[in-house]
Amino acid sequence: MAPHPDDSFHPPTSDDPYWTETCWFTFAVPDRGLSGQLYPFFRPNLDICAGAAFLWDETGSQPWNCIYGKNFWHLPMPTGDLSDMQLSNGIRYKCLQSLQQYELHYVDPDAQEVAIDLVFDAICAPNYLAASHLDQPGRYTGTIRIRDEVIDVDAYGMRDRSWGVRSQFGAGLHGPGPAHGGYTYATASERDAFHGITMEINGECSVIHGFLLRDGEYAKLASGRREVLERKDGHPTRVRFEGIDEKGRELEAEGRCKNAIGVHLNPNLFTWNCLTEWTWGGITAWGEDHDNYSASAIRKANRTP
Numbered sequence: 001m002a003p004h005p006d007d008s009f010h011p012p013t014s015d016d017p018y019w020t021e022t023c024w025f026t027f028a029v030p031d032r033g034l035s036g037q038l039y040p041f042f043r044p045n046l047d048i049c050a051g052a053a054f055l056w057d058e059t060g061s062q063p064w065n066c067i068y069g070k071n072f073w074h075l076p077m078p079t080g081d082l083s084d085m086q087l088s089n090g091i092r093y094k095c096l097q098s099l100q101q102y103e104l105h106y107v108d109p110d111a112q113e114v115a116i117d118l119v120f121d122a123i124c125a126p127n128y129l130a131a132s133h134l135d136q137p138g139r140y141t142g143t144i145r146i147r148d149e150v151i152d153v154d155a156y157g158m159r160d161r162s163w164g165v166r167s168q169f170g171a172g173l174h175g176p177g178p179a180h181g182g183y184t185y186a187t188a189s190e191r192d193a194f195h196g197i198t199m200e201i202n203g204e205c206s207v208i209h210g211f212l213l214r215d216g217e218y219a220k221l222a223s224g225r226r227e228v229l230e231r232k233d234g235h236p237t238r239v240r241f242e243g244i245d246e247k248g249r250e251l252e253a254e255g256r257c258k259n260a261i262g263v264h265l266n267p268n269l270f271t272w273n274c275l276t277e278w279t280w281g282g283i284t285a286w287g288e289d290h291d292n293y294s295a296s297a298i299r300k301a302n303r304t305p
Helices: 295-303
Strands: 019-029 034-043 048-056 068-076 084-086 091-097 101-107 114-122 127-129 133-146 149-165 180-187 193-201 204-214 217-232 235-245 250-257 261-266 269-280 283-293
Touching (some): 034 091, 048 114, 048 261, 068 261, 180 204, 217 250, 250 283
Antiparallel strands (some): 180 283
16 A cells, blocks of 8 residues: 555655755653654755754763764665655664554664664644644654663654755744744643644744644644743753643643753754653643754854843
């Protein structure tokens, strides 16, 4: 059976050199305070791509001092389709069941410092933002090898996909528009989870996309906000997230960040990615909080007295 179109490469809709496709998976071992992600970044009109792999905990917050960090740029576009793909830097993806189950692999191509072998199983259908972005929570199982230690993985995480023009120029995160925003989620079970993307508009990080899954009942978020309550060394340590879904249900969550890594995932996106313990409605569960800035905005935030 052919894969779903959103598990395949999308044909570019223009000849813009910055037409971009992404396929990001983020995972964790919460009891070790360990986080990881794989982030390929494709530019088919230029016939090149990038491939990032990061592992981090509270012992290092930068690519040079985290457990592992490599972002390979100017790789050749892979042959074949995204649903069964291998990059020259060691990232391999295979769709086992469309929009539901994916096999992920990575082996460091240089010193074999790390190896990642995981399966992602979605807990609900993807949540679409317009017709060019999706987010989906799921459970990761498998192993991560860090040098000589093999670590079992069995925890919830997230994936997202986007496709369309994404310039590396401009004061905003996507060229024009807001220069600061957030990406927030937590998953307690197949029945309870939330997710939100926020953008700073008129001084407040407002929800532009997200969902609430409560007692097995799913609905998109209609409104909400994210607020960083405390920071340390620039990154969030305590965060509040509020939302109201399309059914009128309210969400109030507070998160405590247990680690952080600050990276440029692409030339105009700097992000603090934090493993976060969230509490809402009597539930405590793990997820993440991302504090996202354009390249110029992160400099302004950190260099303005």
